Amino acid sequence: MEKGNARITEKISRLKTKEKTLEKSWSKTGNRSLLQFFIDVTPELVNAERCSIFVFNPEPDTLWLYCGTDLLERQIQVPRKSSMAGQALSSGQYKVVENLEEKAGIHEIVDNSTGFTTCNTLSVPIFNTAKDQAIGVLQILNKRGNGRFSDEDINLMLRLSGEISRYVESIFKHQEVAEVLVKIRNKIQVLESSLAKKGVKKRLDEELVASITTPKPHERIGGRLH
Numbered sequence: 001m002e003k004g005n006a007r008i009t010e011k012i013s014r015l016k017t018k019e020k021t022l023e024k025s026w027s028k029t030g031n032r033s034l035l036q037f038f039i040d041v042t043p044e045l046v047n048a049e050r051c052s053i054f055v056f057n058p059e060p061d062t063l064w065l066y067c068g069t070d071l072l073e074r075q076i077q078v079p080r081k082s083s084m085a086g087q088a089l090s091s092g093q094y095k096v097v098e099n100l101e102e103k104a105g106i107h108e109i110v111d112n113s114t115g116f117t118t119c120n121t122l123s124v125p126i127f128n129t130a131k132d133q134a135i136g137v138l139q140i141l142n143k144r145g146n147g148r149f150s151d152e153d154i155n156l157m158l159r160l161s162g163e164i165s166r167y168v169e170s171i172f173k174h175q176e177v178a179e180v181l182v183k184i185r186n187k188i189q190v191l192e193s194s195l196a197k198k199g200v201k202k203r204l205d206e207e208l209v210a211s212i213t214t215p216k217p218h219e220r221i222g223g224r225l226h
Contacts, residue, residue, distance in 0.1 A: 005198060048140045055135065056080070063077070088125045138161045
């Protein structure tokens with residue numbers, strides 16, 4: 001068992017070294033601090049509750065969250081074909097959807113996982129620098145005061161999507177780094193869990209052996225009572 005644990009520990013160490021290298025590379029992709037700044041200030045500019053930036057991943061045909069209000073990277077992933085963000089991406093046009101609390105859809109699953117209730121959305125596609133492919137979506141949730149997104153809101157979001165496009169394009173082109181990073185973290189978690197379970201089993205085995213071999217006060221030892 002000791003040799004097996006040593007091999008697992010060594011593998012975890014190698015994976016963590018690779019994880020740090022990829023994290024450093026991924027942190028330099030795009031401009032996270034600037035994009036997070038836009039996420040922080042945009043809701044106030046349009047009097048909404050939340051803002052999110054989604055990146056399109058063509059191979060699984062999904063959009064995943066890069067950053068968003070009170071959310072972590074990849075905390076949300078939605079299919080292109082049946083999501084509001086996906087509709088904006090596919091059409092290349094902004095999309096406003098209202099009264100979502102009365103409608104069924106992917107947003108219900110997302111709301112359940114995040115603890116947030118979506119009532120209305122404005123989704124704006126983000127294009128690459130050549131303007132010939134939508135590569136992501138900028139999305140605003142819940143206009144405050146039961147209001148509707150105005151033409152001013154829409155124009156502002158269209159301008160903002162253009163300003164952040166080159167950063168999102170960098171993320172779009174290098175997103176495979178993030179995918180590998182997720183896989184490595186999952187492997188580390190599995191290996192650490194396995195190592196922990198083996199540690200618990202070893203401790204229980206040792207306690208069992210100790211309980212069997214340790215003489216009780218009333219037992220005979222060497223032919224005498226103690």
